[in-house]
Each structure stands twice: as C-alpha cells, then as structure tokens.
Amino acid sequence: MKLESKIPEGPLAEKWARHKFALKLVNPANKRKYDIIVVGTGLAGASAAASLAELGYNVKAFCYQDSPRRAHSIAAQGGINAAKNYQNDGDSVFRLFYDTIKGGDYRAREGNVYRLAEVSVNIIDQCVAQGVPFAREYGGTLANRSFGGAQVSRTFYARGQTGQQLLLGAYSALSRQVANGKVKLYTRTEMLDLVVEDGKARGIVVRNLITGKIESHSGHAVLLCTGGYGNVFYLSTNAMGCNVTAAWRAHKKGALFGNPCFTQIHPTCIPVSGHYQSKLTLMSESLRNDGRVWVPKTKEDAEKIRKGQIKPSDLGEEARDYFLERRYPSFGNLVPRDVASRNAKNMCDEGRGVAKTGLAVYLDFADAIKRDGLKTIEAKYGNLFEMYEKITGENPYETPMMIYPAVHYTMGGLWVDYNLMTSIPGLYALGEANFSDHGANRLGASALMQGLADGYFVIPYTVGDYLATIGPADKLPVDAPAFKEAEQKIQAQVNKFLSIQGERPVDDLHKELGHIMWEYCGMSRSADGLKIAKQKIQALKKEFWTNSKVLGDAGEMNQGLEQAGRVADFIELGELMVDDALNRNESCGGHFREEYQTPDGEALRDDANYTYVAAWEYQGEDKPELLNKEPLEFENVKLTQRSYK
Amino acid sequence: MKITLKVWRQKNSNTPGKLVEYQLDNVSEDMSFLEMFDVLNDSLTRKGEEPVAFDHDCREGICGTCSMYINGRAHGPQTGATTCQLHMRSFNDGDTIVVEPWRARAFPIIKDLIVDRLAFDRIIQAGGYVSVNTGSAVDANEILIPRTIADEAMDAAACIGCGACVAACKNASAMLFVSAKVSQLAILPQGKSEHKERAERMVAQMDSEGFGACSFTGACSVECPKSISLDHIARLNREYLGAKLSSDNIQG
Numbered sequence: 001m002k003l004e005s006k007i008p009e010g011p012l013a014e015k016w017a018r019h020k021f022a023l024k025l026v027n028p029a030n031k032r033k034y035d036i037i038v039v040g041t042g043l044a045g046a047s048a049a050a051s052l053a054e055l056g057y058n059v060k061a062f063c064y065q066d067s068p069r070r071a072h073s074i075a076a077q078g079g080i081n082a083a084k085n086y087q088n089d090g091d092s093v094f095r096l097f098y099d100t101i102k103g104g105d106y107r108a109r110e111g112n113v114y115r116l117a118e119v120s121v122n123i124i125d126q127c128v129a130q131g132v133p134f135a136r137e138y139g140g141t142l143a144n145r146s147f148g149g150a151q152v153s154r155t156f157y158a159r160g161q162t163g164q165q166l167l168l169g170a171y172s173a174l175s176r177q178v179a180n181g182k183v184k185l186y187t188r189t190e191m192l193d194l195v196v197e198d199g200k201a202r203g204i205v206v207r208n209l210i211t212g213k214i215e216s217h218s219g220h221a222v223l224l225c226t227g228g229y230g231n232v233f234y235l236s237t238n239a240m241g242c243n244v245t246a247a248w249r250a251h252k253k254g255a256l257f258g259n260p261c262f263t264q265i266h267p268t269c270i271p272v273s274g275h276y277q278s279k280l281t282l283m284s285e286s287l288r289n290d291g292r293v294w295v296p297k298t299k300e301d302a303e304k305i306r307k308g309q310i311k312p313s314d315l316g317e318e319a320r321d322y323f324l325e326r327r328y329p330s331f332g333n334l335v336p337r338d339v340a341s342r343n344a345k346n347m348c349d350e351g352r353g354v355a356k357t358g359l360a361v362y363l364d365f366a367d368a369i370k371r372d373g374l375k376t377i378e379a380k381y382g383n384l385f386e387m388y389e390k391i392t393g394e395n396p397y398e399t400p401m402m403i404y405p406a407v408h409y410t411m412g413g414l415w416v417d418y419n420l421m422t423s424i425p426g427l428y429a430l431g432e433a434n435f436s437d438h439g440a441n442r443l444g445a446s447a448l449m450q451g452l453a454d455g456y457f458v459i460p461y462t463v464g465d466y467l468a469t470i471g472p473a474d475k476l477p478v479d480a481p482a483f484k485e486a487e488q489k490i491q492a493q494v495n496k497f498l499s500i501q502g503e504r505p506v507d508d509l510h511k512e513l514g515h516i517m518w519e520y521c522g523m524s525r526s527a528d529g530l531k532i533a534k535q536k537i538q539a540l541k542k543e544f545w546t547n548s549k550v551l552g553d554a555g556e557m558n559q560g561l562e563q564a565g566r567v568a569d570f571i572e573l574g575e576l577m578v579d580d581a582l583n584r585n586e587s588c589g590g591h592f593r594e595e596y597q598t599p600d601g602e603a604l605r606d607d608a609n610y611t612y613v614a615a616w617e618y619q620g621e622d623k624p625e626l627l628n629k630e631p632l633e634f635e636n637v638k639l640t641q642r643s644y645k
Numbered sequence: 646m647k648i649t650l651k652v653w654r655q656k657n658s659n660t661p662g663k664l665v666e667y668q669l670d671n672v673s674e675d676m677s678f679l680e681m682f683d684v685l686n687d688s689l690t691r692k693g694e695e696p697v698a699f700d701h702d703c704r705e706g707i708c709g710t711c712s713m714y715i716n717g718r719a720h721g722p723q724t725g726a727t728t729c730q731l732h733m734r735s736f737n738d739g740d741t742i743v744v745e746p747w748r749a750r751a752f753p754i755i756k757d758l759i760v761d762r763l764a765f766d767r768i769i770q771a772g773g774y775v776s777v778n779t780g781s782a783v784d785a786n787e788i789l790i791p792r793t794i795a796d797e798a799m800d801a802a803a804c805i806g807c808g809a810c811v812a813a814c815k816n817a818s819a820m821l822f823v824s825a826k827v828s829q830l831a832i833l834p835q836g837k838s839e840h841k842e843r844a845e846r847m848v849a850q851m852d853s854e855g856f857g858a859c860s861f862t863g864a865c866s867v868e869c870p871k872s873i874s875l876d877h878i879a880r881l882n883r884e885y886l887g888a889k890l891s892s893d894n895i896q897g
Contacts, residue, residue, distance in 0.1 A: 070703075131829065185766075276680045
C-alpha cells in the first residue's frame with residue numbers, strides 16, 4: 001500500500017495555515033445533511049463531538065461507560081503543555097515542537113508535531129473560557145510548572161486533577177450540544193465492528209451493554225477516539241475497561257496500525273502487591289523532583305529487607321546505591337521516563353529490588369524533608385502521600401516510598417495522515433488511538449494536549465474536506481447488506497464466546513497474556529525473547545478459543561462477555577506488537593532492544609535503517625501482517641543521540 | 646482473612662432482587678475491596694455461577710464509576726475515598742460485609758450492584774456549562790481570576806459525579822451534586838452571564854428526575870469521596886433564590 005502522509009508543502013511554520021486554506025469547506029446550510037459517528041468520549045472524542053456539533057453536523061457519540069464524563073482521560077494528573085510563554089522563559093511554538101520531536105527519539109512526523117505545538121495555545125484559551133479552574137497566581141494570571149523533558153515552565157494544571165478538569169470542560173461542551181439536539185449520546189454501548197463498502201467507512205456495529213442488542217449506525221464519517229491499548233499488559237495504569245477493540249476491528253477491516261510496539265512505561269507507580277492485583281496506580285512524576293531513588297548496594301541486604309529482617313532506615317548511606325545519581329550525574333533522578341524505568345528494572349533483575357516481591361525500588365524523601373522541612377514537602381506532595389498511604393498502608397513521611405515502573409501510555413496506534421484520516425477513507429483516529437505525534441516516547445503533559453488539539457482544532461477542519469468531496473448522498477442505509485452481514489458476524493462471535501464453556505475465566509487468560517507481554521515485550525526486549533513470546537501468544541490464542549469460560553446470556557448485561565471480546569482482540573494485537581518489536585532492530589525511546597545499546601547500556605538508534613513508521617496491514621486470520629514503511633523526513637531538526645549523563 | 650459477604654443480586658430491573666451470602670477464605674489485607682470482588686467472581690465463574698455485576702473503571706478514585714453501599718455506607722467505612730480506594734485492611738478477619746447498590750428512585754437498578762445514573766448527565770445538559778463555541782475564546786490571561794476564587798471553583802469542580810451524595814441522603818437529594826456545578830460556574834467570571842438561567846434550569850431538571858428535597862443533615866458532604874463542602878449548597882440556594890426573584894424566565 002502506498003502511504004501518503006499528505007504533509008503540506010512549504011515552510012514548517014506555514015504548513016497548517018496553508019493547508020487550512022486549501023481544504024474544502026462544507027456550506028453552513030449543508031452541514032446538517034451529514035452524520036458523523038464519534039466513538040469514545042474522552043478528551044479527543046468529547047472535544048470533537050462538541051466542536052463538530054457546534055458547526056452544525058449531526059453527531060452520534062458512543063461510549064462504553066455509563067456516562068461520557070468517565071472516559072479515562074479523567075485520570076490524567078500532571079498537566080497540559082502549551083507554548084504560551086507566559087513565564088517569559090524562552091518558550092515558543094518551535095521549542096515545544098523541538099522538545100516533542102527529540103523526546104520522541106526522532107520517530108514522529110515534523111509536520112504533525114509542529115501543528116500540535118501551534119494549536120496548543122488555543123487549547124488553553126478554550127478551556128479557560130469553558131470554566132476550567134486552572135491553577136492561578138495571586139495576581140490572577142495562570143500558573144505554570146515544569147515537567148520532565150523540558151527546560152521551560154509550560155505546563156498548565158488544575159491541582160493533581162488536570163485530566164479530570166479538562167475532560168469535564170469538554171463534557172460540558174458536549175452536554176450543551178446534547179441539549180441542543182445536535183449530539184445523540186449512546187452510553188453503555190460498545191463498538192464491535194466497522195462497516196466498509198466501496199472502500200469507504202460507512203458506519204459501525206455496536207452492542208448495547210444493557211440489553212445485549214446488536215445494532216448498526218450509519219454515518220458519512222467515523223471518528224475513533226478510543227484511547228490506547230496499554231491493557232494488553234493486563235496490569236497498567238489504564239482503567240479496567242480501556243481496550244483496543246474498536247481500533248483493532250477497524251484494523252482488520254483495512255486500517256493500518258502504526259508502530260504498535262511503542263509503549264510508554266512510567267517509572268513511578270505503586271508496586272504490585274499480589275497475584276490478585278487488578279491495576280496499577282501512578283504516582284505523579286513530579287515526585288522525582290525531591291525524592292531520591294535507591295536500592296541496597298548488596299543483594300544480601302536486599303534479601304534481608306525483603307524478608308522483613310531489617311528496615312530501610314537500618315541501612316546507612318554507605319550501604320545504599322543511588323543508582324540514577326550514580327549513572328547520570330547531570331540529570332540524576334530527573335532522567336526521562338524510559339531511562340528511569342529501565343534502570344529500576346535492571347536493579348531488580350540484579351536481585352537488589354525491595355518489597356516482598358523484590359520488584360520495587362525506594363523513592364526516599366528523608367533528605368528533602370531534612371532540607372526543606374516537613375511542611376514544604378507536605379504542601380507539595382500531601383495529596384500524593386495520602387493516596388500512597390491509602391493504597392499501601394505505609395506512611396511515606398516516615399519510611400521511603402516504594403515504586404516500580406508500569407505501563408502507562410501507548411504511542412503506537414492507527415496510522416493516520418496529516419488530516420487524521422486512517423488508510424480507510426472516511427475513518428479517522430484521534431488522540432491516543434492514533435500513532436502520530438509522540439514518536440517512540442511521549443513527554444509528560446503532552447497526551448492531554450494532543451487529545452484536545454485533535455478534537456477541538458484539527459478534525460473540525462479536516463473532516464469537512466472529506467465530506468465536501470463525497471457529498472451528502474454518499475451514505476449507506478443501516479438495512480444495507482453490508483450492515484446486516486456485519487451484525488450477523490458479531491452475533492455469531494458473541495454466541496461463540498458463550499458456547500466454548502471451557503475451564504478458565506477470561507480474566508485469567510488476560511492475566512497470562514499480560515505476563516507474556518511484560519516479560520518479553522515490556523521494558524526491554526530481545527529477539528530471542530520475542531520469538532518465545534510469539535509462540536506463547538499463539539498457544540494462548542488457541543487456548544482462549546477452546547478453553548475460556550463465559551457465563552450468562554447474550555441478551556442482557558454481561559460483563560464477562562464484554563471482556564471476552566476485548567481479550568480476544570488484545571491477544572491478536574499482542575502478537576502484532578511482538579512482530580513490530582522484532583522487526584525494529586534498534587533501540588529508540590520506549591522500545592529497548594537488548595542487542596542494540598551503547599557500551600554503557602543506553603538506547604542505540606539506527607537512523608540509517610529505521611527512520612520510518614512501521615504501518616502494519618492485516619492479511620487475514622492467522623496470516624502474517626504486511627509491513628508498510630512511511631519514511632520520516634527531518635528538515636528542521638538534526639537527529640542526535642539523546643544523552644542525560 | 647476470612648470474610649462473609651452478603652451481596653445484592655438482581656437479574657434486571659423487572660426481577661426482584663435479594664441478598665446472597667458468599668464465603669471468601671483467602672482474602673489478603675492488601676487487596677482493594679474491588680479486587681476482593683474480582684476474586685469472588687473468579688471463583689463463581691469457575692463454579693459455573695454467574696459473577697456479580699458491579700460498576701468500576703479507573704480504580705484510582707477519579708472516574709466516579711464505582712458505587713456500592715458497604716455495610717450501609719456509601720463507598721464504605723473510609724471517608725474521603727471511593728469504593729475502589731478502600732482496602733481490606735479496613736476490615737477484620739471474620740467480618741460479615743453487606744454490599745448493596747445505590748438506593749434512590751432516580752437511580753434505577755440495572756443489574757446486581759449496577760444502577761442507572763443518567764439523571765446526572767441530564768442535569769448537566771440542562772445548564773451545567775458555559776455557552777462558548779470552540780474557537781471563540783479570548784486569550785486565557787485576558788480575564789484575571791484571583792487565586793482564592795480559582796481555588797474555590799476547583800474545590801467544587803472536584804466532584805466526580807458518583808452519586809454517593811444521593812445515596813447517603815435520606816431524601817435521595819442531589820443537591821450537593823447540582824450545587825457543585827452551579828457554584829463552580831457562578832463564581833468564575835466565565836460563567837457569570839448565564840448564572841441565573843443555569844441555576845433555574847438545573848434545579849428544575851433535578852426536581853423532574855425524582856430526586857428528593859435537601860434533608861439538611863449534611864450526610865452528603867460527609868460521605869462525598871471528594872469532601873465537597875456544604876457551602877456550595879448554600880451558594881446554590883442563593884443563586885436559585887436570586888434567579889427566581891429577578892429572572893424573567895417563566896419556565897420551571
């Protein structure tokens with residue numbers, strides 16, 4: 001397949017403006033003749049649905065949650081970046097662009113990232129106008145803080161609940177359009193298939209999660225705003241319901257999947273406490289500003305700590321290894337996420353991990369408390385310390401916190417062009433569901449920015465160009481054979497899940513998949529390990545389809561059945577992630593291949609051979625997928641080796 | 646730990662429900678309350694019994710999905726926390742725990758512990774927003790907002806819409822939920838131009854959904870996982886009264 005990124009010609013700073021002018025428009029009176037389907041109501045989906053309805057399109061918005069306000073964007077803590085330069089500290093659109101490209105280890109498109117930085121300033125204006133209560137200075141101006149990977153203060157925040165406040169802003173705009181009759185909401189409704197005819201996206205097939213009814217919805221365009229696929233690892237910081245099903249089923253209908261192996265592992269999460277663990281909780285990255293990361297110098301001491309024979313406070317300075325400060329004297333505890341995560345894993349692999357499981361390192365605030373006083377630390381991190389204590393039952397003011405890396409975000413996703421259109425005309429992917437802006441590693445506070453940029457400021461322009469091209473008559477009725485066939489196929493799949501009646505609950509199979517992915521396709525990967533993973537996933541897939549156990553009926557609310565569909569898709573995606581990781585014979589960002597590292601253990605890119613987007617094309621059940629390459633061209637930044645020594 | 650659970654089981658809204666007893670023998674105190682339910686559901690599934698349906702998603706106290714009465718209290722014995730943030734170390738070996746869905750006329754039961762809270766969405770649709778289209782905003786620093794006002798608005802905006810306030814209220818009143826949104830937007834300059842209409846419309850919607858009148862007991866604020874203050878109810882009352890006295894809107 002020929003991949004056309006459709007990046008406009010011209011100087012970087014003029015591309016978006018020129019492109020906006022070149023795009024076709026839909027006459028205001030004609031907009032009401034078009035129906036747009038939006039799947040997912042997080043930052044990308046809610047902002048897109050609201051903005052498109054404001055323009056006059058008829059929007060149908062779908063979410064699996066009981067309310068659009070509960071989409072997982074709500075859980076983002078830290079903040080949202082914008083190149084406002086309110087702090088007069090040297091920020092600019094170009095600097096935000098540059099930081100994002102570099103942070104992504106040079107595996108993202110220049111054109112897309114520049115546009116993201118450009119519209120970032122409009123996002124803050126829009127959110128403030130909606131009543132989002134961002135943090136303020138006493139004089140009434142907006143406050144900023146700094147965040148990993150940047151040397152300027154450009155992060156806007158609302159306490160530790162920035163995602164919540166931004167989402168509630170977008171949700172309020174969406175609610176206003178529901179009241180206006182321009183958006184029809186479908187809650188507790190899950191998309192299970194995409195309908196494509198004559199090479200265009202025509203609509204979706206969904207299951208009503210309350211009644212179990214399978215039904216079709218037709219539209220002129222379909223927008224997938226369905227988030228990331230971190231739950232392929234079972235344990236992640238994602239919500240329990242986050243899934244890849246909408247994106248994956250679109251992929252099986254022809255949408256290419258870009259860079260599936262690019263996963264972000266966040267270094268500061270609360271460690272796993274037992275086999276029953278269902279999810280992992282993130283502790284804000286800001287903790288690394290004051291906390292010192294360490295493990296015991298010797299395996300023997302670590303062993304004693306694990307057995308509870310000694311306490312961390314029994315070990316003096318000489319018995320501790322502050323490994324980030326030791327290895328990266330200039331960045332110390334503030335190295336980027338991927339580097340911090342990998343080092344913590346190495347310490348545990350060496351047998352120097354703490355906690356009963358041996359899978360944790362300390363994040364110690366004793367020195368900060370001594371230096372700044374308890375009050376200062378409490379003011380900065382009080383709510384986080386409280387959250388930690390609620391979960392672990394330990395008081396981090398008295399004993400060091402324990403942390404371990406966890407899956408947090410997926411940079412990969414459906415391949416899209418500059419218009420956010422996938423390789424299927426009329427099908428778009430926005431926010432975390434697409435692959436486009438973060439390369440191989442995402443910077444902190446950039447996910448919220450991208451979701452809202454796509455929904456508020458990109459899609460309202462680009463979707464019109466497509467709609468104007470096809471015209472209002474080019475729509476498939478829901479009683480067309482293509483919809484009926486898709487409904488029957490989905491009904492058959494639902495019946496299949498219920499008929500297997502094997503031994504293992506779906507959750508248990510999901511856990512096993514998570515273990516395989518984490519072990520072989522997690523923080524570090526090797527060709528040998530990936531080959532083992534592939535075999536194990538194939539075996540698991542067989543077991544899933546012969547030995548899973550789902551109870552209850554199809555025609556009612558059935559959470560086990562919902563999960564079965566999602567896990568079936570995660571298993572297939574897992575195999576593709578392994579293929580992608582195996583294909584990429586280099587280390588970059590969150591993708592660390594053990595064979596490709598510098599003599600002192602840092603990620604080693606191979607720009608000559610891998611400066612491309614790997615866009616995978618589905619070939620049919622159990623057939624290897626076809627690799628398409630979109631070369632990445634850098635005209636404005638110079639590719640360099642990241643160094644944090 | 647050994648725990649006895651009495652869980653409300655109800656097939657759907659048309660079928661009567663009942664409490665069913667389950668025995669769990671191997672509960673770790675480090676488990677979250679919902680992880681204990683995962684363990685229960687795993688064992689039920691293996692035995693061929695249908696697992697308990699319950700609402701949950703983020704499992705970190707922010708999405709507002711989880712909703713259970715635990716021993717008669719919304720979100721259980723802890724204050725300032727959701728069900729998903731509750732851990733088994735809050736209970737003792739041998740305890741019997743009664744788990745029920747939110748009970749309120751405006752929150753009909755869908756299945757087992759799951760209720761329908763769409764009434765909250767409809768209240769927000771009635772006016773819980775600032776009418777501003779995408780693209781028409783002024784520069785974010787153009788309107789200065791004193792830090793104290795921004796903080797007060799944030800206190801109100803922290804509401805997660807879980808419904809614990811309704812569940813805790815003997816009248817099943819939604820006053821705390823409604824007041825949190827009305828208050829947030831009433832004190833911010835951006836929300837000022839529509840503040841009268843907003844209070845009137847949201848209260849009218851709240852009444853039509855079948856929520857009860859404010860009980861003045863303050864139970865809502867005590868059980869609120871985000872500790873939303875009763876001050877916001879006071880502000881809502883002021884907003885509503887002011888709107889009624891001066892508005893020319895004759896609806897509701």
